[in-house]
Amino acid sequence: MNTDLSQWLIQALPYEVFVLNREGSIVYANDMFLNKLGYDAKDLNTLTIFNINSTVTKVSWAEHWEHLKEVGTDNFKEAHQNKKGKLYQVEVFAQFFSNNGNDWICALAQDITKSSFYNYLMESTEHMAKVGGWKLNLQDGSLIVTSEALKIFETKDKNDLLPGKVIHHFMEADRLKKLLSAALQKGTAYDEVLVIKGAQGNKKYLRCVAEPILKGKKVFKILGAYQDVTEQKTFETRLQLFRKIINNAEDLIYVYNREGKLLLYSNSVSTKLGFTKKELDGFTIYDLDPKITPEWWEGHFDEIVEKGVLRFEWLVGRKDGTKFPVDISANHIFYDGEDLNCAVIRDVSERKKRDVELFQALEEIKSLKTQLENENEYLKDEINQEINFGHIICQSKEYQQVLKKVDQVAPTDTTVLITGESGTGKELLARAIHENSSRKNRPLIKINAATLPSELIESELFGHKKGAFTGAVEDKIGKFKLADGGTIFLDEIGELPLSLQPKLLRFLQEGEFDELGSNKTIKVDIRVIAATNRDLEKMVADGKFRVDLYYRLNVFPIYNIPLRERKDDIPVLAKYFLEKYSNKAGKAFRRLSKKTITALMNYNYPGNIRELENLIERAVIIENGTTLNPGSWIPIPEIPAQIEDFKSLEAVQREHILNALKQTNWRVSGPKGAASILEVKDKTLFAKMKRLGIERQTNFR
């Protein structure tokens, strides 16, 4: 090769060519070298390796020289610096020459800045975006894949990514197979997210994209990419899950900003409150709760921001205007540069209802407990009184008639008035009525108006509140409340003070009363049985008993006949009492002698059965043996029609006139008047009435 040709060749090569001597001086360089580094040919006298590569030192150059001398050639990458100081990357091919005792290194350098930077950039970007590319040439079947694509499939063999093989990485292999064959055969592009299984069995979501390139109608290349979107997908799935949780929540979930605008809400807000989503989308807190003012909201929002979370009770309104109680937990969230209020609202209607029910039940239990305690107290007192009820002894036809009435009225709720002399067994009848009624499992409460001081009767009957009067140091439950559900037995009703009669009347009419010192009306369900040994009709006539009350009580009267009018009962009663007191006293009496019975039958018993009972009790104490014979204890029969039994003339007249007036309904004059019946002049009768103090009791009739 001649010198010109070799010179031309060196200049024409697409490389920077330069020759260096042992000292590192550049003794020759082609134009490309000079141009690239910004030097002239005349600079070659002074230019050294140290000018173009600032990292080379004298020592490293000497080592490099020796190394090349030994190995002959070498290939490496370096950074060259141009005259202005700018660096660029080069790939160098260096060769050691020796000629006539002169040694040189000849180097060929190529600027690789562009290719290496873009490669680096591409690789880093692919890695950051987790995108691996591939290109399939259908002409020769060759496949090019990027290193990131291999990483995604966790393989080193690019052939693993050939269509026939890559499908096996996928969990839905058939899906990808279909997509690939459509791309290969018809040139159909695709962009889908599919799942592969990683080496550790972990799921990876891949976005698979393919872009076929066609020549005419024929597919000749396919460009594609796989992107690992597992993170996004997991995030997305989690987001969907959170959304689902929020939307399925029973609780109402709202997110508001400071202006009160509703930014987000759970489905329950719409379903529970009755607003459409369209309505809610434009809502503010003020639309949802018109009670809220901007000042309140501002203060509330500040408090949430300050405290992080606030819990409180509230009433939430539905679209139809109804409201329900809720527990609210309002949480502060700082999101996207903005303070938000995320409120979780729980409907507590059921709980509140249960609380009220529980409270009511507790109150009921409390009141039942007090009632039971009171009943218990009462019953204890009753037991101490040793009343012998349940043993109604009867043989006479007369008394059987009385008991028949008891049988008839017992099952009803009708008010009963038992009249009769003292000791005839009125209380026994009252108990028999109660025991044979549906109320028998509830108490029979007895109150005797004759045994109580009149000022205490009202509180005893109706109860009082603490402080109702001086001495009322605590609440007292009245007998009426105590008897709720059962029967009240008002013994000696004739003794009830006139002042209290209206209150009893109100109870009989309405079934309600007020406790003393309370304006709360109490309603109870009670059957009333009253008893008296007094002539109530006369008391009415005398203005001592209210006529309206009398009629209310006298719904079903039972007259308890005196013992002298049912003498057939004397033998059986006497035997019953003999056994009772004999047993009690530990005596041996078994029977009464005929004489005793005759003697007992001859007596009239003004004290009725109680008197007979007392007699036998006394006899058992005095006498001994198995048969009770007459003794000092036998009462002497009364002498009938004693002088003191006669009424005065005035009393007889008074009674006679009153009877006539009752007949005429207090009409004195006229053909149907009392004067006409009594065959006296009107004037005479008026005068007599005045003298005898007969006055119509207009307030009761």
Ligand SMILES: Nc1ncnc2c1ncn2[C@@H]1O[C@H](COP(=O)(O)OP(=O)(O)OP(=O)(O)O)[C@@H](O)[C@H]1O
């Ligand atoms: N048929 C009867 N069989 C057995 N004992 C009776 C009978 N009738 C009354 N007694 C008894 O006679 C006594 C007096 O009866 P009770 O107290 O019921 O009379 P009362 O009419 O209510 O008297 P008072 O009007 O004085 O209150 C009681 O011990 C009662 O048990």
